[in-house]
Amino acid sequence: MHIKYLDLQAQYESIRPEIDRAIREVLDSSAYILGPAAKAFESAYAQYCRVAHCAGVGSGTSALVVALRALDVGPGDEVITAANTFVATAAAIAQVGAKPVLCDVDPATRNLDPDLLSMAISRRTKVIIPVHLYGCPADMDPIGQLADNHDIFVLEDAAQAHGAVYRGRRVGSIGRMAAFSFYPGKNLGAYGEAGAITTDDARLDSVVRMLRDHGSKSKYRHELLGYNARLDGIQAAVLNVKLKHLDRWNSERRRVAALYNELLSGLSVTLPRSEDEYEQVFHLYVIETERRDELQKYLAACEIPTLIHYPIPVHLQNAFAYLDHREGDFPITEKLAGEVLSLPIYPEMTDDQVGHVAGKIREFFERK
Numbered sequence: 001m002h003i004k005y006l007d008l009q010a011q012y013e014s015i016r017p018e019i020d021r022a023i024r025e026v027l028d029s030s031a032y033i034l035g036p037a038a039k040a041f042e043s044a045y046a047q048y049c050r051v052a053h054c055a056g057v058g059s060g061t062s063a064l065v066v067a068l069r070a071l072d073v074g075p076g077d078e079v080i081t082a083a084n085t086f087v088a089t090a091a092a093i094a095q096v097g098a099k100p101v102l103c104d105v106d107p108a109t110r111n112l113d114p115d116l117l118s119m120a121i122s123r124r125t126k127v128i129i130p131v132h133l134y135g136c137p138a139d140m141d142p143i144g145q146l147a148d149n150h151d152i153f154v155l156e157d158a159a160q161a162h163g164a165v166y167r168g169r170r171v172g173s174i175g176r177m178a179a180f181s182f183y184p185g186k187n188l189g190a191y192g193e194a195g196a197i198t199t200d201d202a203r204l205d206s207v208v209r210m211l212r213d214h215g216s217k218s219k220y221r222h223e224l225l226g227y228n229a230r231l232d233g234i235q236a237a238v239l240n241v242k243l244k245h246l247d248r249w250n251s252e253r254r255r256v257a258a259l260y261n262e263l264l265s266g267l268s269v270t271l272p273r274s275e276d277e278y279e280q281v282f283h284l285y286v287i288e289t290e291r292r293d294e295l296q297k298y299l300a301a302c303e304i305p306t307l308i309h310y311p312i313p314v315h316l317q318n319a320f321a322y323l324d325h326r327e328g329d330f331p332i333t334e335k336l337a338g339e340v341l342s343l344p345i346y347p348e349m350t351d352d353q354v355g356h357v358a359g360k361i362r363e364f365f366e367r368k
Contacts, residue, residue, distance in 0.1 A: 001356045003344055005305040006185055010348040011249075015241060022237040031233045034213075038236040042196070044243055048163075049172035051198045053205035056231030057212050060159045060181020063195035064092035064129075066229055067177045070197075070207040071153050073098050073126050080120050081129040081157070082112050083313055083333040089131055089157050090314045100323065101125070102315050104330040108273045110134065110286075113332075114142035121146070127153045132161035132171055134309070135187065135253075135283035136272070140166050140174045155179065159195075162188040163250045165279035172198045182239055187253070187283050188246050190235035252347035253282040256354055260285055260343065263358035267365045270339075284309055285345040292341050295364055302360045307342045 012019065026037055038056050046054035057063050073079060075097035081089050083102040090100040103120045106113040112130045128147055130138035140154075147154045154175035158164075162180065164171040172178040182194035197208050207224070210217050215226030257280075261271055270288035274280070286309065289295055296306050313333045315325035327334065343357055 018241045026233045035233045038231045041236040052200045055208045057195045058229045059193040060195040061088045062229040063179035068096045077126040078124040079127045083330040085131045111138035131157040135281040137166035160283040164281045194235040249347040250281045257282045284342045288339040
């Protein structure tokens with residue numbers, strides 16, 4: 001049986017007429033940067049996330065950088081985030097001149113541990129960036145309470161959690177601001193780079209819109225030192241189409257995850273934990289096993305692709321050597337880095353395909 005890790009072609013084929021029509025409309029209008037398609041998507045995505053404002057930007061990394069700048073983060077400030085995030089989260093902090101302060105995670109949720117977070121706060125802490133890793137919301141209530149107690153902003157890194165819900169609130173509406181990535185492989189993915197920033201704060205939204213467009217409020221008048229971080233019109237058109245299908249696709253991802261949970265139960269693997277008050281969207285389906293490397297090699301021999309998110313923690317990357325961390329500083333993150341394995345998951349994946357993957361994993365663990 002042929003298994004893909006992610007089947008973007010199947011997704012495109014399912015909505016081809018809508019996508020082709022939307023792209024053609026942008027081509028006919030020549031509105032390639034921002035324009036009507038971007039404005040329509042910003043309005044629709046703000047409504048979807050249950051916030052007042054959404055500003056489209058050029059990538060998820062740009063969303064983080066621009067949001068931090070809008071919060072006036074810079075040299076001398078500290079920003080706390082999870083040690084087991086993708087490098088872009090920490091890199092964005094460094095790129096605005098602030099110091100990334102890493103914090104270990106809860107081994108069950110793989111997200112920021114509020115108890116450890118409280119020990120990482122200093123008088124220089126200006127922002128906390130919880131990462132909704134793999135599509136599972138971080139525990140936002142205690143994080144928000146800590147932030148309020150210390151007069152700190154919360155910026156959600158929601159790059160992997162489009163449509164996830166935490167205690168009745170949509171991810172992207174819980175912190176002061178939120179940053180999204182629409183990289184093609186995301187639950188809501190463009191056909192290139194794209195991102196967005198959501199907020200209920202009209203002033204912050206206004207600053208974001210200036211920063212994304214060279215610091216300009218009107219043409220050739222530049223109030224701030226900004227960026228070229230505008231949303232592409234064609235990507236916005238693609239996102240407009242895909243947003244209408246997002247809830248259905250997320251439901252299909254939960255179907256795949258539930259079947260994996262059923263078929264992999266009883267094996268020597270740790271499965272993603274389900275939280276009753278969280279509605280996960282399973283951007284990734286990640287298991288843990290001490291025999292990860294053996295299992296990955298076995299699955300590859302069975303022509304089943306897998307990935308590791310992420311094999312080298314941020315604090316052990318050469319780019320962050322200046323933070324002077326050592327192996328052992330974040331033991332939970334390091335344990336996860338040595339044991340996590342992401343299995344194929346996408347909305348179009350059939351029950352038979354899930355069963356084939358799970359069957360090969362069971363075969364691996366049950367062989368003598």
